[in-house]
Amino acid sequence: MSRTVLPGVPYPLGATSSSRGTNFAVYSENATGLSVCFFDEEDKQTDCIELKERTAFVWHGLVKGIKPGQRYGYRVEGPWEPEKGLRFNSAKLLCDPYAKALTGEVDWKAPIFPYDVISGDDLKKDDQDSAAGVPKSVVIDPKFDWGDDCPPQTLLADSVIYEVNVRGFSKQNPMVEEKLRGTYAALASEASINYFxxxxxxxxxxxxxxxxxxxxxxxxxxxxxxxxxxxxxxxxxxxxxxxxxxxxxxxxxxxxxxxxxxxxxxxxxxxxxxxxxxxGNRLGPSLSMKGIDNTTYYRQVVDNPRYYMDYTGTGNTLxxxxxxxxxxxxxxxxxxxxxxxxxxxxxxxxxxxxxxxxxxxxxxxxxxxxxxxxxxxxxxxxxxxxxxxxxxxxxxxxxxxxxxxxxxxxxxxxxxxxxxxxxxxxxxxxxxxxxxxxxxxxxxxxxxxxxxxxxxxxxxxxxxxxxxxxxxxxxxxxxxxxxxxxxxxxxxxxxxxxxxxxxxxxxxxxxxxxxxxxxxxxxxxxxxxxxxxxxxxxxxxxxxxxxxxxxxxxxxxxxxxxxxxxxxxxxxxxxxxxLRRRKFFQDRTIRGSVVRDIAWFNSNGEEFHEEDWGAGWQRSLGFMLNGNTLGVTDEDGVPLKDNSFLFMVNAAADGVEFTLPPPPGDTPWHQVLDTQNVDDPFAESDIGDKVILGGRSFRVFCDGRPKLQ
Structure with a gap:
């Protein structure tokens, strides 16, 4: 199939569709030639067109008639000099570094390596076509109706982050439609969002x-x-x-x-x-940037560029x-x-x-x-x-x-x-x-x-x-x-x-x-x-x-x-x-601070001394956060205030009797949390002057009733 190629433009990089066709642009300093190849739905190459324009090391051209959905890849010509870090091999089809979508899997049994795998010699070039084993880049239509999408823009100080794997989160969730499980759509489902x-x-x-x-x-x-x-x-x-x-x-x-x-x-x-x-390293496959311009995209050992610098434990470093x-x-x-x-x-x-x-x-x-x-x-x-x-x-x-x-x-x-x-x-x-x-x-x-x-x-x-x-x-x-x-x-x-x-x-x-x-x-x-x-x-x-x-x-x-x-x-x-302060405690160090926004206590209800901090056997402590000293204002400029909290932690196996220090105000301490309570850790209760902090437990008290709803 004969296609018309116009000069196009060097930027933006990647494949950019328009009513005239699709502009392709890819950066390579050391290449001597670069072609874009097209594939049909059966993964057969239908055409390969040379991009002859080169501007500031960007090879580019607008191919008429190419529309969104078209599969493509690059073949790049240049010197095969692995000892100098140059690993060009036009037999290897390469993914566009700027591709907005990819289709297909890597076939490791296909000749995707630029060198002779049988001998294991990375200096010996392999001339077999790798196209059947390489994912194809896809020209996309970027149009999307975002409507009134408004990012929440939650302050980092107020954030609670949930680290999640898209696939694993919903793969076994019976509340998500089976055909959607393990996908972006499942993460956006009503069941998932309600859970979050x-x-x-x-x-x-x-x-x-x-x-x-x-x-x-x-x-x-x-x-x-x-x-x-x-x-x-x-x-x-x-x-x-x-x-x-x-x-x-x-x-x-x-x-x-x-x-x-x-x-x-x-x-x-x-x-x-x-x-x-x-x-990967010198023995890895050639799938994209390694074949487009290895010495540009990866860090090589300075005095022996055949080898890669590896600060990541994966074989290469960008x-x-x-x-x-x-x-x-x-x-x-x-x-x-x-x-x-x-x-x-x-x-x-x-x-x-x-x-x-x-x-x-x-x-x-x-x-x-x-x-x-x-x-x-x-x-x-x-x-x-x-x-x-x-x-x-x-x-x-x-x-x-x-x-x-x-x-x-x-x-x-x-x-x-x-x-x-x-x-x-x-x-x-x-x-x-x-x-x-x-x-x-x-x-x-x-x-x-x-x-x-x-x-x-x-x-x-x-x-x-x-x-x-x-x-x-x-x-x-x-x-x-x-x-x-x-x-x-x-x-x-x-x-x-x-x-x-x-x-x-x-x-x-x-x-x-x-x-x-x-x-x-x-x-x-x-x-x-x-x-x-x-x-x-x-x-x-x-x-x-x-x-x-x-x-x-x-x-x-x-x-x-x-x-x-x-x-x-x-x-x-x-x-x-x-509980989510936006400032450190009066910009003072913790130990030895006399500022009343935070105080540290031993089991006697006395403030910690230096020897308490240094006692290696000590596994329990209490500390108080004063809610009247947050150091920030609300939207109207009024100083923000909150309840004060008293925390007690005990990592020892045995329980400890704690004498409660006085609250910073007139309101007595009220229990908020006790991790030793299996049935209802948040059971509220009034307390006396002393409490037993159980072995390996965490208790929290508030000067007043906390907000749990």
Whole structure:
């Protein structure tokens, strides 16, 4: 078929349809030729057209007659010099880095590798056509009726984040129509939205939805990628999560999901993976950027560019120092905000994005560009502040606009409730917003994204049920996944019929959730923890797209009690600004403070002394938050006030008698919460001057009756 090709324009990059046809534009500095090839619905190549125009390293052309729904890919000519990092091979069909949709799966048995796989020599070129084994890019129609879509724009300080996998959340939910389960449409269903609203979360943080692929070794084991940290396209929504087809339908369905969640007041945050791609190291496949211009898009070892720099543990690292790659990341972020209406991003291994030639830097181009971007300034930016490279652990070191997953919070809270010694001081910092990490650089308590569990690691139920990981189903002889989990099984490994152990496990889960939701900072709940989700001791469920990771919605009485408990906790937090402060405590350090907005007490009702903080055996304490000293005003400029709260925590096995300190006002203390109460932890009661704080329990008191509705 003969098609007319006009010069077109170099920007925007990718495929842009119009009444005249479709403009194609792709960046490659070192290519000597570039063609766009078209495929029919049977995946047969129907035409291949050379793009002869080249402007500022962008190859471009407008192909007349090409409409939305058309499948395509690129073939790129250039030098085959792997020892110099150049891996051009026009026999390999390549996905458009700017494709807005992809269709099809990777076939690992097809010749998708640019080198001779049989010999394993990555210097020897392979000339077999890979088209049959590569997903095809799809020209989309971007039109969508957003109507009166209005992002909730919840303040980060007021947020409660729910980390969730699109597929696993609804795959076994009987309240969702069966054909929709595991899809964007299911997440937007009435049943799902009603659940999120009932629970009280303000945002769903979706595990990666950028189009990703299954690794070959997983397919060989009968497994596939569940988490999604194996990105092929930074613009295309994952087609596997679509119920409406993979030739553009996934784009519309994603937008419908966002629109529905917004209408319910729920924000959408994406977990994004701009640190690496699915193309692996020198022995990986050629699916997109590796074949388009390897030395532009990936970081090579400086004195031996045959090899890749790997700060991610996946084989490659995206070369964000290059202006074009930085532009790719920024274009992707802006696209998801402006065209897909998402409300924020959680950046996987974000320390990698901050690396320049000298290491991790707050002054890297990545941060500078984001900080001046008017679109991205208005969305939530959350860093996973570490990578696997030297100096990669950067908790507390990100710039002022950023919040961070607080790994120190997770580790300290786990160890404290397990009963480890010498943690009182660190525990105090964590539950009051981690001022030691975020106060001195212009940030507020909500810079700390607090979490006890996340997708990576044990679920909360497994954290209190297993001493060790049980990842045998992954096929790596239980060698994968973290070995140090700060977990404790309470006396039995895994499920047990021992009533005493089960009661203690339930209480510990309540302790963890109460600590998480009532800490200063922003709580992030790992989806399913609120209903006792278990992965059978698997702490690395990345490849378990099955019942091991899917949420089980058959709620027995203990799991139903846990869901109700979590719902009331979140409601308590939302109703009381004293539990989600926007400022640190008078900008003073915690220890030794004489400011009356916070005070710390021992079991005698006396304020903590320095020796109390340093007592390694000490596992209990009380602290008071004064509701009259929030330091903020309402919309009319009137100083905001709230109830005062008294917290008592005891991680020791035995109970402790506590003398209650006097409340800051004239209203006596009133019990709000006791995690030792199995049947009704929120039972209200008046109290005397002394109380018994049970072993491994958490009690909360309020000067007056709390707002739980």
């Amino acid at each position: 609203k009932m629970l009280g979360v303000t945002a769903v943080e979706l595990l990666p939805v950028h189009h990703f692929i299954d690794e070959g070794h997983l397919i060989d084991r009968g497994l596939r990628d569940y988490w999604g940290y194996n990105t092929l396209s930074y613009f295309a929504p994952m087609s596997r999560y679509s119920s409406s087809g993979d030739t553009g339908g996934q784009v519309r369905e994603f937008k419908e999901m966002v629109k529905s969640l917004h209408a319910a007041g729920i924000e959408v945050i994406l977990d994004v993976v701009y640190n690496h791609t699915c193309e 070369n964000v120092m290059h202006p074009q790659v930085l532009m790719l990341v920024m274009d992707s972020l802006r696209y998801w905000v402006t065209e897909m209406h998402v409300d924020g991003f959680r950046f996987d291994l974000a320390a990698t994005l901050a690396r320049d030639q000298d290491g991790v830097s707050k002054l890297s181009s990545f941060f500078n560009v984001i900080h001046q971007d008017p679109i991205l300034q208005s969305v939530k930016l959350i860093a996973e502040p570490w990578d696997v490279g030297e100096g990669g652990y950067q908790v507390g070191n990100f710039p002022v606009l950023w919040a961070e997953w607080n790994g120190r919070y997770r580790d300290t809270v786990r160890r404290f409730w397990k009963g480890d010694e010498g943690l009182l001081s660190d525990f105090a910092y964590r539950i009051t917003g981690s001022s030691d990490l975020y106060q001195q650089d212009g940030r507020r308590p909500y810079a700390s994204i607090n979490f006890v569990t996340a997708h990576d690691g044990f679920t909360l139920t497994d954290l209190v049920s297993f001493n060790g990981k049980h990842n045998e189903a992954n096929g790596d002889n239980n060698t994968d996944g973290a070995d140090n989990n700060d977990s404790w099984n309470m006396g039995a490994e895994g499920p047990t019929d021992d009533a005493g152990i089960n009661e203690l496990r339930e209480r510990q889960v309540r302790n963890f959730l109460a600590t998480l939701v009532l800490s200063q900072g922003v709580p992030m709940i790992c989806g399913g923890d609120e209903v006792g989700r278990s992965q059978r001791g698997n702490n690395n469920g990345y490849c378990q797209d099955n019942e091991i990771t899917w949420y089980d919605w058959k709620l027995d009485p203990p799991r139903k009690r846990l869901m109700d408990f979590t719902t009331k906790l979140i409601q308590l937090r939302k109703n009381h600004p004293n």
